[in-house]
Amino acid sequence: MKKQRLVAMLAAAAALLVISAIAIIVVRSRAPQPVAQAPLTPYAGSSGAVTARSVGDGDDGQWTMAAKNFASTRFSTATEINTANVSRLKVAFTFSTGVAKGHEAAPLVVGGTMYIVAPFPNNVYALDLTKPGAPTKWTYKPRPLSAAQGVACCDVVNRGAAYANGRIFFNTLDNRTIALDAATGKELWQTKLGEINLGETMTMAPLVAEGKVIVGNSGGELGVRGWLAALDADSGKIAWRAYATGPDKDVLIGNGYHPFYAMDRGRDLGVTTWPPEAWKQGGGNAWGWVSYDPKTRLVFYGTGNPGPWNPEQRPGDNKFTTGVFARDIDTGAARWYYQTSPHDLFDHDSVNEQILLDMPVKGRMREVMVRPERNGYFYVMDRGTGEVLSATPFGHVTAYKGVDLKSGRLIPNPAMEPREGQVVRGICPSAPGMKDWNPAAFSPLTGLVYIPHNNLCMDWGSYEASYIAGTPYVGADVKYYAGPGGNRGVFTAWDPVRGRPVWEIKEDLPVWSGALTTAGGLVFYGTMDGWFKAVDQRSGKLLWQFKTGSGIIGQPISYRGPDGHQYVAVLAGVGGWPGAIVSNNLNTADATAANGWGVAMADLPQKTTAGGMLYVFSLSR
Amino acid sequence: MSSRCRARLAALAALALLSACDREERQSRAQPVPETLPTPRQSILQPGVPARTAADPRARAYENNSYQMSQGQLLYQKMNCSGCHAHGGGGMGPALSDAEWRYGGSMEEIVATIDQGRPNGMPSWRGKLTEQQMWQLAAYVRSLSAQPRQDVLSSRPDAPSSTEPATLQSRQPVVPSSPAGVQGTSR
Numbered sequence: 001m002k003k004q005r006l007v008a009m010l011a012a013a014a015a016l017l018v019i020s021a022i023a024i025i026v027v028r029s030r031a032p033q034p035v036a037q038a039p040l041t042p043y044a045g046s047s048g049a050v051t052a053r054s055v056g057d058g059d060d061g062q063w064t065m066a067a068k069n070f071a072s073t074r075f076s077t078a079t080e081i082n083t084a085n086v087s088r089l090k091v092a093f094t095f096s097t098g099v100a101k102g103h104e105a106a107p108l109v110v111g112g113t114m115y116i117v118a119p120f121p122n123n124v125y126a127l128d129l130t131k132p133g134a135p136t137k138w139t140y141k142p143r144p145l146s147a148a149q150g151v152a153c154c155d156v157v158n159r160g161a162a163y164a165n166g167r168i169f170f171n172t173l174d175n176r177t178i179a180l181d182a183a184t185g186k187e188l189w190q191t192k193l194g195e196i197n198l199g200e201t202m203t204m205a206p207l208v209a210e211g212k213v214i215v216g217n218s219g220g221e222l223g224v225r226g227w228l229a230a231l232d233a234d235s236g237k238i239a240w241r242a243y244a245t246g247p248d249k250d251v252l253i254g255n256g257y258h259p260f261y262a263m264d265r266g267r268d269l270g271v272t273t274w275p276p277e278a279w280k281q282g283g284g285n286a287w288g289w290v291s292y293d294p295k296t297r298l299v300f301y302g303t304g305n306p307g308p309w310n311p312e313q314r315p316g317d318n319k320f321t322t323g324v325f326a327r328d329i330d331t332g333a334a335r336w337y338y339q340t341s342p343h344d345l346f347d348h349d350s351v352n353e354q355i356l357l358d359m360p361v362k363g364r365m366r367e368v369m370v371r372p373e374r375n376g377y378f379y380v381m382d383r384g385t386g387e388v389l390s391a392t393p394f395g396h397v398t399a400y401k402g403v404d405l406k407s408g409r410l411i412p413n414p415a416m417e418p419r420e421g422q423v424v425r426g427i428c429p430s431a432p433g434m435k436d437w438n439p440a441a442f443s444p445l446t447g448l449v450y451i452p453h454n455n456l457c458m459d460w461g462s463y464e465a466s467y468i469a470g471t472p473y474v475g476a477d478v479k480y481y482a483g484p485g486g487n488r489g490v491f492t493a494w495d496p497v498r499g500r501p502v503w504e505i506k507e508d509l510p511v512w513s514g515a516l517t518t519a520g521g522l523v524f525y526g527t528m529d530g531w532f533k534a535v536d537q538r539s540g541k542l543l544w545q546f547k548t549g550s551g552i553i554g555q556p557i558s559y560r561g562p563d564g565h566q567y568v569a570v571l572a573g574v575g576g577w578p579g580a581i582v583s584n585n586l587n588t589a590d591a592t593a594a595n596g597w598g599v600a601m602a603d604l605p606q607k608t609t610a611g612g613m614l615y616v617f618s619l620s621r
Numbered sequence: 622m623s624s625r626c627r628a629r630l631a632a633l634a635a636l637a638l639l640s641a642c643d644r645e646e647r648q649s650r651a652q653p654v655p656e657t658l659p660t661p662r663q664s665i666l667q668p669g670v671p672a673r674t675a676a677d678p679r680a681r682a683y684e685n686n687s688y689q690m691s692q693g694q695l696l697y698q699k700m701n702c703s704g705c706h707a708h709g710g711g712g713m714g715p716a717l718s719d720a721e722w723r724y725g726g727s728m729e730e731i732v733a734t735i736d737q738g739r740p741n742g743m744p745s746w747r748g749k750l751t752e753q754q755m756w757q758l759a760a761y762v763r764s765l766s767a768q769p770r771q772d773v774l775s776s777r778p779d780a781p782s783s784t785e786p787a788t789l790q791s792r793q794p795v796v797p798s799s800p801a802g803v804q805g806t807s808r
Contacts, residue, residue, distance in 0.1 A: 150705070150742020153713060221704070463698070470744060472704020472713065580712065587719045590710025592703075598710045 061560030102575020216286025244284025288351025310475030374433030526552025693761025
């Protein structure tokens with residue numbers, strides 16, 4: 001580990017030297033008006049990875065979906081705010097959502113309007129950026145059922161909306177997808193997709209492509225059967241719905257299904273890899289991120305943990321939970337699937353973002369997706385076939401012994417396997433994983449992936465869970481604590497080509513916010529005690545920070561305002577799974593509070609208080 | 622007399638002494654109780670002269686009874702209460718081991734909450750649990766904040782992980798969110 005870090009530091013230093021020796025050519029977007037950008041020139045010493053060319057880095061200064069683009073790079077080409085002047089970043093305006101729960105959403109910016117979807121009760125606000133102070137243009141209140149709060153596993157969060165064709169699409173906690181007229185806030189349609197009485201909720205940010213709104217459900221901790229659905233963007237009609245468990249016809253597996261590895265092939269694996277009937281409450285929820293490749297018309301997303309957590313109650317591989325799907329956007333038919341954690345032992349969902357890149361692998365440019373996975377491995381996969389090209393741990397792992405690239409199978413460490421009636425200690429990464437939902441960002445300038453993540457280990461005690469629809473279905477008492485080094489969070493700049501860290505920043509608290517990269521050479525992220533930070537992409541040097549009113553677990557974005565200037569925005573408001581300690585006022589004397597965060601977050605109530613607030617920054621002028 | 626023999630005698634004497642202690646009363650056969658569940662008030666504001674409500678006799682019978690409490694503990698795990706409220710620290714649902722009670726912390730109020738459900742996510746268990754089970758659960762829930770007498774609290778945590786036995790927990794004050802002046806049921 002030490003040696004690795006030394007090598008990484010040397011590499012970073014070398015890269016810096018090279019870079020300072022030559023003039024950095026960056027494109028300045030002088031004109032406030034639409035598009036027209038020169039191609040990006042990567043820094044000397046770039047890893048060689050670029051944004052998937054089928055998507056590209058095209059940037060019109062707006063931010064129309066949570067992950068910025070179909071490739072999920074979260075990269076803004078704006079350069080007005082850069083490493084040289086970021087120290088002059090000041091608050092431009094703020095906006096209170098009035099909600100004291102976890103704010104995990106990314107704001108959207110379309111034209112002169114910013115759109116925010118708040119946590120439960122999921123009010124949507126449109127802010128007029130053309131006027132001083134960005135007053136509210138309209139508000140939409142979906143009035144979700146109050147009882148929905150009782151079946152949301154990890155605080156009543158919402159991860160954001162999506163914009164397409166004059167419409168705003170978002171999900172409510174009580175399982176509705178709603179389309180609004182972006183100009184007026186008028187409801188155009190709403191479709192009910194799930195049932196809170198079965199423990200179902202919706203928290204993810206939709207992805208809109210080819211006239212389809214792609215959404216999925218949450219509820220892996222309540223034995224909810226997972227699905228991903230495509231709705232017609234015009235009418236809200238369900239075009240297709242693909243379940244994660246059950247017979248092939250439910251999973252939309254047909255003739256076109258060609259998984260790369262033998263372990264993922266077979267008939268009705270969604271039934272046969274489970275004890276009888278267990279697939280009906282088997283989880284595999286698509287509550288995370290969706291990417292899309294317009295060239296192949298494939299939608300990529302991952303499935304969540306199987307239910308219950310207690311693995312002894314579900315012998316078998318538990319298909320198609322904890323894996324990655326590629327599906328045809330028109331029909332939903334599965335093209336390939338790869339199970340990252342067959343027979344998941346530790347709640348290691350596979351819902352994390354897939355960033356679509358083109359990069360050299362063994363000397364050949366490959367069309368890949370990279371996934372900083374919850375199980376602790378950074379996967380590089382061929383996005384056409386689902387082949388794993390590499391899987392490298394990006395933190396301390398004791399739970400597994402690696403990934404067998406031949407069979408594709410993750411190799412569990414037998415010493416760490418949970419057994420009923422005993423406590424297994426020192427499992428790393430913990431259930432929230434090396435990295436949870438909070439998305440990484442990619443910079444085509446450095447070719448690096450910037451990963452906000454955890455450094456946590458855990459003790460795990462299994463017990464038999466009873467399935468009662470609409471109540472938790474877990475069967476494990478867990479307790480998290482800091483991993484080696486004592487820091488609970490890390491912000492890592494990862495070289496996906498060489499499979500190693502370039503630099504890392506140790507954070508005291510778990511890093512539960514998303515990341516944002518900009519062509520100004522900066523990467524932004526927030527901490528759970530409320531520091532919003534700007535760091536040099538190449539060196540990891542902290543260049544600017546601002547203390548917000550509450551812990552940050554949101555997704556920062558950057559846009560060009562109607563005045564032509566660059567802005568950076570983030571929602572503060574602690575909560576989410578670890579932050580529920582504060583937002584739900586939990587008692588940390590109990591280590592198992594918030595499903596294991598009690599002791600790990602005992603200091604959080606002293607470090608931050610709850611309260612949702614949008615912060616928007618620009619250079620002082 | 623060997624030392625081992627002496628130790629045995631001492632142990633016997635200790636047992637004899639203990640048997641003379643005042644153990645909690647447990648009815649081997651349940652006495653008839655009113656059919657209707659209590660519906661405690663949810664507000665301390667009562668226009669005009671506040672009415673006095675008599676306490677439900679079952680509150681006392683269940684609360685300071687270690688058998689009922691340990692039955693409640695079993696139910697708490699089996700019926701997935703622990704899934705939301707953890708071992709008192711809370712999670713999806715509020716903490717039960719602290720001093721805050723959104724809907725009141727008396728036995729009657731806890732039973733009413735289990736029976737009726739509450740609007741922000743607490744399900745209604747009516748028809749799923751018997752009245753007796755609800756009272757047992759309430760007795761256990763109160764033990765999470767160490768409200769009952771120390772000598773009836775459970776010292777055996779059922780959970781495999783290291784949660785503190787209730788006997789070692791510090792007593793939390795009961796903050797009445799309702800009704801007036803109710804400080805638990807030990808009045």
